[in-house]
Amino acid sequence: MSPLCSDRSDQELFLAYKSPTGTGAVAAFEELLNRYQQKVLNFFYRLTFNKEVAEDLTQDTFTRLVQSAREYQPRAAFKTFLFSLARNAWSDYRRCEENRRKSVSLETKVGDDADAELKDFIKSDGPAPQEIVVQRENIGLLKKYLDNLSPEQRITLELCVFQELSYEEAGMILEIPLGTVKTRVSAAIMQIKKKMEIQINK
Amino acid sequence: MKCDKNYDLVSYLNNEVTTGERAEIEAHLLDCPDCRQEFAALKATIGRLKSIPPITPSPALKTRIMEQVSRFQPQPVHTLWFIPRFSYVPAWAVSVAVHLIIFAGLSIIFIRPVQKQQEKTISIRLAQRVEEEKKLLDSSPGLPLVAGEIKPEEREPAVQRPAGEDDIPTPLPDRIKRPIPEGIIVTRPVDGWKVKLKPVPDRDDKLLAHFNGRSNIKTRRELLQKYQAGDTEPAVKGGLNWLAQAQSPDGAWDGSRYGGRKEYQVALSSLSLLCFLADGHNHISGGAAAESRPERRDTYTALVNRGIKFLLAQQDSDGLVGPKTLNGKPARPNAEGGQAGSPALIGGDPVTYSGMRDKPVNYMYNHGLATLCLLEDYIMSRDPALERPVNQAVSFIISAQNANGGWGYTKGSPTAGDSSVTAWQIPSLKLAQTLGIGGAAESLEKAKNWLNSLTNADGFVGYSAPEQYPNGPYGLSAAGMSGQLFMDQSSSALSELQAHLLTKRLPHLQDEHPETESDFYYTYWGTLSMFLQGGKDWETWNKNTKQTLLKSQVRNGSYAGSWVPDDKWGYFGGRIYATSMAILSLQVYYRYPALTDGR
Numbered sequence: 001m002s003p004l005c006s007d008r009s010d011q012e013l014f015l016a017y018k019s020p021t022g023t024g025a026v027a028a029f030e031e032l033l034n035r036y037q038q039k040v041l042n043f044f045y046r047l048t049f050n051k052e053v054a055e056d057l058t059q060d061t062f063t064r065l066v067q068s069a070r071e072y073q074p075r076a077a078f079k080t081f082l083f084s085l086a087r088n089a090w091s092d093y094r095r096c097e098e099n100r101r102k103s104v105s106l107e108t109k110v111g112d113d114a115d116a117e118l119k120d121f122i123k124s125d126g127p128a129p130q131e132i133v134v135q136r137e138n139i140g141l142l143k144k145y146l147d148n149l150s151p152e153q154r155i156t157l158e159l160c161v162f163q164e165l166s167y168e169e170a171g172m173i174l175e176i177p178l179g180t181v182k183t184r185v186s187a188a189i190m191q192i193k194k195k196m197e198i199q200i201n202k
Numbered sequence: 203m204k205c206d207k208n209y210d211l212v213s214y215l216n217n218e219v220t221t222g223e224r225a226e227i228e229a230h231l232l233d234c235p236d237c238r239q240e241f242a243a244l245k246a247t248i249g250r251l252k253s254i255p256p257i258t259p260s261p262a263l264k265t266r267i268m269e270q271v272s273r274f275q276p277q278p279v280h281t282l283w284f285i286p287r288f289s290y291v292p293a294w295a296v297s298v299a300v301h302l303i304i305f306a307g308l309s310i311i312f313i314r315p316v317q318k319q320q321e322k323t324i325s326i327r328l329a330q331r332v333e334e335e336k337k338l339l340d341s342s343p344g345l346p347l348v349a350g351e352i353k354p355e356e357r358e359p360a361v362q363r364p365a366g367e368d369d370i371p372t373p374l375p376d377r378i379k380r381p382i383p384e385g386i387i388v389t390r391p392v393d394g395w396k397v398k399l400k401p402v403p404d405r406d407d408k409l410l411a412h413f414n415g416r417s418n419i420k421t422r423r424e425l426l427q428k429y430q431a432g433d434t435e436p437a438v439k440g441g442l443n444w445l446a447q448a449q450s451p452d453g454a455w456d457g458s459r460y461g462g463r464k465e466y467q468v469a470l471s472s473l474s475l476l477c478f479l480a481d482g483h484n485h486i487s488g489g490a491a492a493e494s495r496p497e498r499r500d501t502y503t504a505l506v507n508r509g510i511k512f513l514l515a516q517q518d519s520d521g522l523v524g525p526k527t528l529n530g531k532p533a534r535p536n537a538e539g540g541q542a543g544s545p546a547l548i549g550g551d552p553v554t555y556s557g558m559r560d561k562p563v564n565y566m567y568n569h570g571l572a573t574l575c576l577l578e579d580y581i582m583s584r585d586p587a588l589e590r591p592v593n594q595a596v597s598f599i600i601s602a603q604n605a606n607g608g609w610g611y612t613k614g615s616p617t618a619g620d621s622s623v624t625a626w627q628i629p630s631l632k633l634a635q636t637l638g639i640g641g642a643a644e645s646l647e648k649a650k651n652w653l654n655s656l657t658n659a660d661g662f663v664g665y666s667a668p669e670q671y672p673n674g675p676y677g678l679s680a681a682g683m684s685g686q687l688f689m690d691q692s693s694s695a696l697s698e699l700q701a702h703l704l705t706k707r708l709p710h711l712q713d714e715h716p717e718t719e720s721d722f723y724y725t726y727w728g729t730l731s732m733f734l735q736g737g738k739d740w741e742t743w744n745k746n747t748k749q750t751l752l753k754s755q756v757r758n759g760s761y762a763g764s765w766v767p768d769d770k771w772g773y774f775g776g777r778i779y780a781t782s783m784a785i786l787s788l789q790v791y792y793r794y795p796a797l798t799d800g801r
Contacts, residue, residue, distance in 0.1 A: 029271050033264060034761075035461065038768075041263070042256040055263050062267045142254050160216060161248060164773070167218045186212040193247040 010035065010078035018069040033062065036079075039163060040086055046158055047090060049143050060089045076172075083159065083173045094151065141199060145192045153191075156184040205236040211244050249672045255719045258712075258768045409636050409691065412795040413581045417482040425792045429744060434788045437752050441785040442481060444763030445474050446505055448778060453512030455778050461767055462776030465563040468516055468524035470775060472571035473782035475509040478502055479575065480789040484582035485510045510579055513572050514591055520601075521594030523576075524568035526612075564611030566602060570626035573599060577633045596634040599627050600641045607652030608666070618666040621656055624649060625681035625727065632689050646689050653682050661699040673770065676707045680727035687734040693797055697731070701739040704728050708746040711754060712768075720769040722783035725751070729787040736798035751784050 008016065008028075016028040040061050044054035064085040072081055146154060159170040160181065167181040174181070207230060213219050214227050231238050415421035426432045450456050457463060457470040485507040517523045573595040580588040603609055608619030609627050628649060635642035656664040662675040663682030671678060683700040687693060709725045710718045725747060732743040756764050766772075767780035775783075786793070 026268070026271060030268060033267060037259050037264060037267075038256065041259050045257050046254065051257055051260075054257070055260065058259070058263060059267050059270070063270050066271055139254055142251060146251070161251065167213075167216070182210070182213055182218065185216065186210055189212045189244060189247055192251065193243055196247060196250070197243070 011074060014069070014072060014078050015074060018072070029066075032078075036082060037062075040082070043083070043086055043158060043163060044090065046146065046162060047154060049147070053093075057086075057089050057093055060093075061086045064089060077169070079165070080169050080172055083163065083165070083169075087155065087173055090155065145195050148195070149188050149191065153184045153188040156181055157188040160185045161189075205234050205240075207234070207237065209237065211237070211241050215241075215245060215248065246672055253673055253770060255770060256768065256772070258766065407636055408795050409633070410581060413578070416480065416582065416792060417487075422482075422792045429791045431744070431748060431788075431791050433752065434748060434791070437755055438481070438785055438788050440755065440763035441765075441781055441788070442477060442502075442763075444761065445477060445778070445781060445785070446501065449474070449505055449508065451508075453508030453510075455509075457776050457778050460777035461772065462778055463774050465525070465528050466568060466775065466779075468513065468565075468568035469571045470778045470782070471509060471512060472568075472575045473775075473786070474778060475506060475513075475575045476571070476578065477782050477785040477789065478506050478509075479578045479582065480786065480793040482582075484579050484585075486583045486585055506579065510576070510588075513575060516572070517591055517595065521591075521596075521598035522565065522569055522613075523572035523595055524565050525563055526565060528563055566609050566611055566613070566623045567626060569595070569598060569602075570609075570623070570630060573630040574626075574633070577630055577637075581633065581637070592634075593639060596630065596639050596642060599630060599634075600645045603627075603645055603648065606655075607648035607650075609649075619652075620666045621653065621663050621678050621682050621685075622665070624653065625685045628685040629688050632691075650686065650689060653685055657682065657696065661696060661703050676704065677721060677724040677727065680704055680724055680731050684727050684731040684734065687731055687797065688794075691797060693735050697735050698737075701732060701735045701737065701743075704732060705739045705742050708743060709750050710746070711750055720754075721771075722765070722767075722769050722780050722787075723771055726783045726787050729790050730794075733790045734794070734797050736796055747787070751788055755784070 008031075010032060013028045013032050017025045017032070019025065037058065041054050041058045044057040045051060048054055048057075061082070065082060068085065072078075146157075149157065156170060156174060159165045159173060160167060165173070167178055167185070171178045171181045209223075209227050209230065210219070211227070214224065219227065231241060415425075423432075426435065445455070448455055448460065450459075453471070454467055455471045455474045457466055462470055481502070483502045483506045485503070487503060513523055516525070518526075573592075576588060576592050576595055579585075580592050598613075599609075602613035604615075604619045606618060608621070609623045610619040611623060628646070631642045631646050631649070635646060653663065656666075656668050658664070658668050661679065661683075662669070662671070663679045664670040664675075665672055665678055679700060683697055683704070687697055707718075707724075709721065709728065712718060712720050728743065729747055732740045751765075754765060756762055756766060761777070763781075764777050765780040765784040767775065767777045769780065772780060
């Protein structure tokens with residue numbers, strides 16, 4: 001039970017964690033973990049749609065947080081700092097994946113597999129004949145739409161729409177100008193909207 | 203889209219446009235049906251994306267991370283921790299820093315007394331202002347509870363700020379303009395709270411009379427036995443315990459401390475208070491707690507007192523409880539009533555807008571829930587000090603109703619309104635009508651017609667049009683069903699049909715039924731409506747849902763007693779929302795009267 005921890009802001013908790021006296025440091029960190037674990041996990045989950053990978057990357061991010069605690073400037077918002085680390089973890093992961101894919105056989109037909117998967121999704125979600133037909137979200141399709149975005153659009157959308165960061169914060173995390181954030185988010189949403197409309201009209 | 207204006211509606215939706223652009227876009231949206239359609243489509247797109255259910259971390263993840271943390275213990279005390287930081291800083295910077303520190307030290311010594319003096323002046327001025335306002339309040343005629351419409355001249359006159367006072371930092375938020383009515387003063391000694399309840403004038407009314415039962419332990423035991431729900435008591439007790447420790451000293455529940463959103467502080471505080479009210483506590487006396495939880499009686503009375511006091515302090519001169527903008531400053535021109543603002547907390551539209559501070563708040567969730575709190579507390583305490591705030595809050599709900607009978611996020615919102623916001627206004631209006639507050643009955647009638655127009659032949663209730671379900675049809679249908687049952691206080695062929703629909707989608711644990719999503723919104727409205735409806739379907743629902751809730755309560759650690767906000771609205775309401783909605787669902791057996799038992 002640590003009601004004292006709960007009263008503190010993210011920043012206070014993190015400063016308490018890195019404070020030299022070290023009392024309550026672990027508790028403070030735990031509180032931060034409680035606050036952000038799910039957000040970070042779902043950040044990676046929506047980028048990968050793979051829970052296992054998302055958990056590994058979440059662990060990686062918090063490890064980075066511990067290692068780079070010293071670099072944290074109290075001027076920056078804790079959330080921005082944390083997501084910068086998450087973004088770094090994501091970039092490193094993608095680089096590794098890229099290398100791995102290059103070295104692995106070139107026979108895997110990514111496109112075909114994805115299509116088959118899509119068909120499976122549609123099939124499995126079809127309503128039983130006697131069931132009342134109601135508009136129900138097809139989660140598989142939504143994931144597909146996200147998968148079709150460029151990695152840059154996708155991470156920007158993730159930060160601005162799913163994580164509800166401001167465009168300015170997202171720009172700081174991704175180290176890109178505000179205008180670029182704007183363009184990416186708008187383009188991503190427009191693209192998905194178009195796909196949804198095509199799907200409905202099918 | 204035929205319109206060639208090409209506005210960046212996505213940025214508008216995300217609240218990332220300048221004030222000028224916003225005004226321009228909003229004006230254009232009113233004129234251009236094409237862009238309105240485009241806007242709705244974009245909003246729906248974001249809404250659908252956000253309906254991807256978040257995953258919950260496996261328990262092992264936390265263990266893994268914490269293990270690593272313990273390996274990376276922060277530096278021991280005796281190391282000179284600050285030295286490495288300066289190692290890459292140029293010498294001039296160190297010099298500047300040292301000078302700044304010296305200067306700061308000197309300023310503490312020399313500037314402090316001046317500041318103190320200033321603070322003192324401010325507090326004196328504030329005290330004077332409160333005095334003045336008190337006089338104004340005393341001189342205005344007291345409103346009888348059955349007052350009907352409040353005439354504008356009966357309202358408190360706006361208090362003019364003395365010239366030049368604007369430059370002084372005000373320690374109180376701008377909107378706390380009203381002195382707290384007598385009787386809601388938290389410093390009153392505990393003995394002074396034991397005020398006798400006034401007799402309930404309309405004792406014949408089953409709905410009002412039922413509130414007496416909340417504070418009667420025998421009634422509760424009978425009801426729990428009747429519904430075979432005795433096992434819910436420890437869970438409710440644990441939940442209340444957790445909520446109690448989460449209350450801030452000012453009486454509010456700050457959602458942002460527990461993963462919720464700041465702008466819904468009033469709604470989250472109200473949801474929490476509703477749990478304590480359902481447990482039989484009001485701001486004056488302990489009620490059921492006197493017998494069931496004697497150790498908690500005074501604590502919870504004081505807690506409700508603080509909470510109600512907080513809500514009253516949030517009420518403005520129009521009766522609205524809660525801020526219109528996030529920082530409490532008046533809404534900017536064109537901002538109020540705009541569709542883009544903040545997201546709906548519960549149900550409604552999941553689109554979120556980031557970076558909002560002086561942006562408008564979608565306040566009707568806040569207000570609807572706060573009004574329900576004030577009404578329930580009034581009915582239970584009969585404290586005359588609540589008469590005026592209650593009247594004004596109800597009047598605000600009535601005045602915010604759209605012509606079609608629904609409510610939107612804000613008063614005069616350009617959209618049609620939605621069934622989710624509407625559902626939260628109905629219980630308040632029903633209680634107001636029962637108390638005889640003028641205008642409530644007509645308002646309910648209009649709401650009823652509108653809800654009917656949203657309902658399709660299968661019994662599903664749409665969001666702002668029939669068969670429109672941005673987040674699936676079940677949550678909205680449960681909310682709509684509750685609304686109808688609550689205002690009619692009787693079941694119908696429609697509610698029978700709906701009860702049957704809801705049993706097709708029983709709330710399950712996601713671990714056990716991976717195909718279901720955890721959804722406290724649906725659980726709350728479903729449980730309330732099924733309880734009101736009664737019958738076989740309710741038995742099925744109750745058996746299942748009670749177990750689901752009991753199993754998902756956090757048992758250990760600092761969150762023991764709470765519920766994990768892992769549902770689709772968890773990002774908005776956080777743990778306070780999840781916990782209060784779960785507790786209210788478990789209190790359903792004694793919170794309101796069932797419609798079936800011999801009416």
